Amino acid sequence: MTLITDITLRRILDSRGNATVEAEVTTEDGGFGRGAAPSGASTGEHEALELPAEEAIEKAEADAVPALVGEVDATDQRAIDDTLHEVDGTDDFSGIGANSAVAISMAAAKAGADELGLPLFQHLGGTFRGDQFPTPLGNVVGGGEHAEEATNIQEFLSAPVGAPSVTEAVFANAQVHARIGELLEEKGVPANKGDEGAWAPPIGDDEAFEIVDQATTEVSDDLGFEISFGLDMAAAEMYEDGEYVYEGEANRSTAEQIDYVAEMVDEYDMAYVEDPLDENDFEAFAELTDRVGDRTLICGDDLYVTNVERLQDGIDKGSSNSILIKPNQIGTLSDAVDAIELGAENGIVSAVSHRSGETEDTTIAHLAVGAAAPYIKTGTVAGERTAKLNELIRIEEQV
């Protein structure tokens, strides 16, 4: 037993320039870990609650810190995360803030790993983990809530499903991103970038499909392995009064949205579609999964918010064959691992994910490897994204 001896919380900047919570945890034998909370823009209605950074810090200092310091074993992640839940006392972490909770949970995990002299992925996953690497889904074009005057669809994701290693996959996504930059320039389209470093051009979704298809095909031919692509439609953000609102084109009813997504899956042989329907429509999700789930991943992000109860509901209804895992949506690493494991037991494929507002924290790279998640979504370029991608490259070298 090695007790936590100190926890420091502070306000730091995230990649959008907003304040977020950073935590540092020290153990009695000198173990140390630092973690920082990310923050979403297209947040799900049922996510754990993020409080303003200063308020989250004050509340966690008053309630969580005294319950952990000198009380809990730094190497017992379940006990740490259970304590966070106990002191918070709510269902959605509105007591201390999900941002304080996740920062402490991640910092403590790193302190525990340091204490044990293990890489974080192994502390989280155990001795027999570390030989399975996630395929990185790389955001290369996007709009929605992540950029003004760009595509309706929030993210077009390069998916190097045939890459022989995670390192080659990471570089393949960067090459697709670069190729799209060239294609946009050739077309004379001004190419700004969105919150996650993806190109955010003022073009329609149809044109974006064509450009991403061309770039992934060309890079795939060049590198000699399969690069598919996918989407995060973040459809809850488009859903108004029973219709999916597309700027510059006709709105779609739920039935039309299902038809549209199914057609695009087949036309472009897409590997992955996240949040194609509203976050409360488990039934429409099930209809789409029934139609195309044998040939693509239909992933629930805002639908499940990394919550095992919502995931169980989706499993019972056949809503999807994939789940997005965001530790800050649920508040602790233990909760995130529970969702991955419940998914795996039921044939649901996990993709561990960043948020649009990020920091240099690399925990999700370790979580994906430690929990053997088949996918990770953490951008393509930009420092706060490459922090995780470069960490995956380093982990691959270690094993």
Ligand SMILES: O=C(O)[C@@H](CO)OP(=O)(O)O
């Ligand atoms: O919708 C998503 O999957 C995420 C990350 O790409 O965006 P946000 O963090 O804004 O919710």
Ligand SMILES: [Mg+2]
């Ligand atoms: Mg999403």
